[in-house]
Each structure stands twice: as C-alpha cells, then as structure tokens.
Amino acid sequence: MLNYNSLHCLPSSEELPNSEDTPVDNEIQDLIPSLLKATLALVWLDRWDWYFGVKMGIYYDPKKPAIVPDGFLSVGVKRFVDGDLRLSYVLWEEENPPIIAIEVASPKHLGEYSTKKEVYAEMGILYYVVYNPFRRKNPALEVYRLEDGEYLLMSGNPIWLPEIGLGIGRERGLYQGIAREWLYWYDNQKRRLLTPEELIFVAQEKANVEERQRLEAEERVKMLENRLKALGFEPETIV
Numbered sequence: 001m002l003n004y005n006s007l008h009c010l011p012s013s014e015e016l017p018n019s020e021d022t023p024v025d026n027e028i029q030d031l032i033p034s035l036l037k038a039t040l041a042l043v044w045l046d047r048w049d050w051y052f053g054v055k056m057g058i059y060y061d062p063k064k065p066a067i068v069p070d071g072f073l074s075v076g077v078k079r080f081v082d083g084d085l086r087l088s089y090v091l092w093e094e095e096n097p098p099i100i101a102i103e104v105a106s107p108k109h110l111g112e113y114s115t116k117k118e119v120y121a122e123m124g125i126l127y128y129v130v131y132n133p134f135r136r137k138n139p140a141l142e143v144y145r146l147e148d149g150e151y152l153l154m155s156g157n158p159i160w161l162p163e164i165g166l167g168i169g170r171e172r173g174l175y176q177g178i179a180r181e182w183l184y185w186y187d188n189q190k191r192r193l194l195t196p197e198e199l200i201f202v203a204q205e206k207a208n209v210e211e212r213q214r215l216e217a218e219e220r221v222k223m224l225e226n227r228l229k230a231l232g233f234e235p236e237t238i239v
Contacts, residue, residue, distance in 0.1 A: 029104040030055065032131065032183050033071025035175050036102070036168075038196050039185050040073070043166075048079040057088040058098070060123050067119050071102035075164065097124045099163060102183075105132035117144075121151055127161060129168060131183055141170045141183070158186040166193075 037052040044050055051074045057066030066088060074089070077096050091097060101120045103112040110116075112130050120128050128144040128151055143159045144151035158169025167186035175182055175195060185193045 026106055028133065029070050029106065031175065031178075032104050033102055035182055035195060036071060036185065039193055042196060042199065043185065043193060049077065050075045051077050051079060051086070051089075053086070053089055053098075056086070058123070059088060059090045059092075060097075060119070062092070067116065069098075069101045069116070069120075070104045071100075072098040072125075073100040073102075073164070074098045091123070099125065100127040100129060100161070100168075101125045102129040102131070105130060105134065107134050117151060121146060121149060126163060129183075131170070133181065140181070143168065158184075158190055158192075160186075160188065 033052075033054045037054055040050075040052055053069075053072050053074075055068060055070060056072070057068050058072065059066045072089070074094070074096060077094055089098070101116075103116060105112045112132070117128060124146065126146050128146070130142045130144075132138075132140055132142075141157065143154045145154055146152075156169075158167035160167045165188075167188070167190065168183060169186055169190075169192075170181055170183050171192065172180065173182050173184070173192075173195075175197065184195075187193060
C-alpha cells in the first residue's frame, strides 16, 4: 500500500517567495518590532524554543500568498531550523502558529482592523497587537485575545500575557537616540524590561562609579600617607 503524506506535496520554505517587495510606510514599523525582538533576545538568552520575526511572511494556506505582520512571536518552535535562519514562516512546516502578531499602523490603514485581523484569527494566533501612534481619540495600543474564534479587546497598560510570561505596553523612552513612545516588554510586577542600549548604559555607569570609587580610595590613602609623613612617620614602616 502506498503511504501518502499530503505535506510532501506542499511547497517548502525554500521554494516559496520570501519577500513581498513592499516597503514599509514609515520607519517606526521597523523600529518597534526590532526593539521588542532585541529585548526578548536578552531576556530569553538561554532559551531555544522561540522565534520572533520582523516583516517576515507567514504562509498559512498553500493557495494564498503570505501575510506579513510587522512582527510576530512563536513559542515552542526551534530558534533555528537545521542550524540556519528562516527564509519565511510556513505553518505546514512549523505546525505551530505564532502566539502574537503585531501590526504598527500607518496613517493609511492597510487592513490592520479588518482583513489582517480576520486572517490572524483564522490562523489561531492567540494575541493580536495593534499600535497606532497616529490615533488621538482612541488608545494608541490595542491588545486582543482570541476567544472562541473572535478577538476580544483587553484593557490596561501594560497588559499581562500569561502564556508568554511577559507583559506588553507603551511608554516614552529613548531608542537609537530617538525620544518618543515605544512598545516594551514588562515583568509580572509591571516593571519595564531594559533594552540592550539601556543595559549597556547601566553597565557603563556602574563601571564609571566603580572607577570613581577606586580613584577616591587611592586619593584618601595618599592623603593619609602625607599626614603620617608630616608627623615624622614613614607609612612603609608601620605594621
């Protein structure tokens, strides 16, 4: 009897296009998910069961083109595939949909609140995050959770995501020298996780403090030696 496996008939990630050749509408669509990815790479440095894609195509149906979120996170998957980097994210290969899809809206909406939202629900993505910095009346950040096939809006800032063990929220900060509102990860005490840049700054400040303390200690020792010499003592002979 012939053993038939339908997966063998589907195109692989190597055969599928890995670029939609569509430029982002604004730089923030690249910087925000890149910031989240870089921070996560430090937080989960010792974990190899996750993947964060930035402007990468997700193939969810062999008859349809890929959908390209600004960012997405999958857990329970290999960090690298066969020791290499992914060309795209193919659901029939991964067998695990992303747990979060992130869209950074542009002034002209591109389906973030309609078609893309429907596709992500169809794929079974648990959380859908939409950040729209151009909004004035409604909240700029909306986080939805999939319940019975429908996305329900969650409240709060930051918003805790128990399946990931992190929260996501927005606040003003500095990234790549740009002062503005960014999206960040948070711990269960609602404390914002530091970005790579901030961790470097903290390490440098700590090193500077330690160096100042060392120089101050050497200066105090020198002053004490001079006082002893003024009193007729040689510091080297004092035991």
